Amino acid sequence: MLQVKYILDNKEKVIEGLKKRNLDSDPLIQEIIELNIKRKDRISKVEILRAEGNKMSKAIGDLFKKGKNEEANEAKSKVQAIKGEQKSLEDGLHEIENKFTDLLYHIPNVPHETVPTGKLEEDNVEIFREGDIPNLHESAKPHWDIVKEKDIIDFETGVKIAGAGFPIYKGKGARLQRALINFFLDEADNSGYHEVIPPLLINEASGIGTGQLPDKEGQMYHTVADDLYLIPTAEVPVTNIYRDVILSDDELPKKHTAYTPCFRREAGSYGKDVRGLNRLHQFDKVEIVQVVHPDNSYAVLDEMVDHVKGLVRKLGLPFRILRLCGGDLGFTAALTFDFEVYSTAQDRWLEVSSVSNFETYQSNRLKLRFRQGKDKPQLAHTLNGSALALPRIMAALIENNQNEKGEVLIPEVLQKYTGFDKM
RNA sequence: GGUGAGGUGGCAGAGCGGUUUAAUGUACCAGUCUUGAAAACUGGCGUAGGGUGACCUACCGGGGGUUCGAAUCCCUCCCUCACCGCCA
Numbered sequence: 001m002l003q004v005k006y007i008l009d010n011k012e013k014v015i016e017g018l019k020k021r022n023l024d025s026d027p028l029i030q031e032i033i034e035l036n037i038k039r040k041d042r043i044s045k046v047e048i049l050r051a052e053g054n055k056m057s058k059a060i061g062d063l064f065k066k067g068k069n070e071e072a073n074e075a076k077s078k079v080q081a082i083k084g085e086q087k088s089l090e091d092g093l094h095e096i097e098n099k100f101t102d103l104l105y106h107i108p109n110v111p112h113e114t115v116p117t118g119k120l121e122e123d124n125v126e127i128f129r130e131g132d133i134p135n136l137h138e139s140a141k142p143h144w145d146i147v148k149e150k151d152i153i154d155f156e157t158g159v160k161i162a163g164a165g166f167p168i169y170k171g172k173g174a175r176l177q178r179a180l181i182n183f184f185l186d187e188a189d190n191s192g193y194h195e196v197i198p199p200l201l202i203n204e205a206s207g208i209g210t211g212q213l214p215d216k217e218g219q220m221y222h223t224v225a226d227d228l229y230l231i232p233t234a235e236v237p238v239t240n241i242y243r244d245v246i247l248s249d250d251e252l253p254k255k256h257t258a259y260t261p262c263f264r265r266e267a268g269s270y271g272k273d274v275r276g277l278n279r280l281h282q283f284d285k286v287e288i289v290q291v292v293h294p295d296n297s298y299a300v301l302d303e304m305v306d307h308v309k310g311l312v313r314k315l316g317l318p319f320r321i322l323r324l325c326g327g328d329l330g331f332t333a334a335l336t337f338d339f340e341v342y343s344t345a346q347d348r349w350l351e352v353s354s355v356s357n358f359e360t361y362q363s364n365r366l367k368l369r370f371r372q373g374k375d376k377p378q379l380a381h382t383l384n385g386s387a388l389a390l391p392r393i394m395a396a397l398i399e400n401n402q403n404e405k406g407e408v409l410i411p412e413v414l415q416k417y418t419g420f421d422k423m
Numbered sequence: 424g425g426u427g428a429g430g431u432g433g434c435a436g437a438g439c440g441g442u443u444u445a446a447u448g449u450a451c452c453a454g455u456c457u458u459g460a461a462a463a464c465u466g467g468c469g470u471a472g473g474g475u476g477a478c479c480u481a482c483c484g485g486g487g488g489u490u491c492g493a494a495u496c497c498c499u500c501c502c503u504c505a506c507c508g509c510c511a
Contacts, residue, residue, distance in 0.1 A: 061441035
């Protein structure tokens, strides 16, 4: 969430910035400012009373020790009166503070100055494009037909076992999946990301830390008996490694990569959009996460974008990078670049990666700080990106690399992982 | 799942209603000494909110309660450890 001090010092900037999200935050910000005044006023009143009470209580102890019981009892009733007043002020304070933090939780991050205005996907700005879109032969098919013919992904049996959106990868399909995971992990390792295998279930505090909670619990699977959530992305457990942590500046940056399955409840839209591998409830992803010094975070964002670029390039997929507009920007992000690969047989772009800088939005919730020399701790910046999400990469590879003989060719970089060069 | 023991500063560890403003040790930082280091000694050493400042306030797993006063007593939730059971 945003820092209160930042909101107070940059009121206009915050309101202007949030307009890019098509959000009229003026009344909300105003309410926060007013509540903050009330809050501070109440705190100082409570603290004055408390200081007085503390002092008198101490004196009572001394009086009893000296045997002046009468005086002590007299003082007791005085303190009792003070405490009564204090209690009702404190109750009010609790109420104010609950409302205050609740409001803060509901304000999204302020978009970076380079975020374009816009409401829909179409308003995202393409900033980069690379690779030739192949001309497919007449008999080219979408991936859902190909995988069925070759029996490498079985959607129907997945439906029986779990439901729609839980495919079974089989034989060479499973092997290709595994190859992609290992390729992505090796590439991340080469770029200095330290691999972790995190828990796939997270508690409420972790969900709040990275911004999935409150309010967005509907997007996650929830295990009722134990009150845990299945991770929607490795971002959540990996970033939460640093919840309530104060790092020293020479420990920055922290770079992590993790392969995990991801679970999303999101009830997709319909038809072509959700067919085959386009949208799943369970999918595999390799994530990269960084915790960095605030001065570097935008340079690091570029570095992460370059890393993802390298991956798609090596796979030989035509791709483009979009700068997300305010309307399409995630709740917690300040700036996001989406990667899309071109799926020839479907004749459309498929999102395969989202690389974002959250600035201090997550670290403020996480209490993720670092200390520069002997200075007071300050909030670090967090970033993350998919590098990459598997299913749509798989879909694009299968569609773009099909030849007239009905074979699907495996990109060279993957062959040492798959052990075969075509399917 | 059962039984028992616990959760105190970076770590170790005392305190179990009122000189706790949380002892002590250790780690760390600075200084003295030293050619330098070690040792010894001296001082400093948590987070957050408020005040120009001396200072004030909160925090001993979380929340609530008893009391003039709670790390200490009570309730509740969470977590850790040990043993038993079950199990990959």
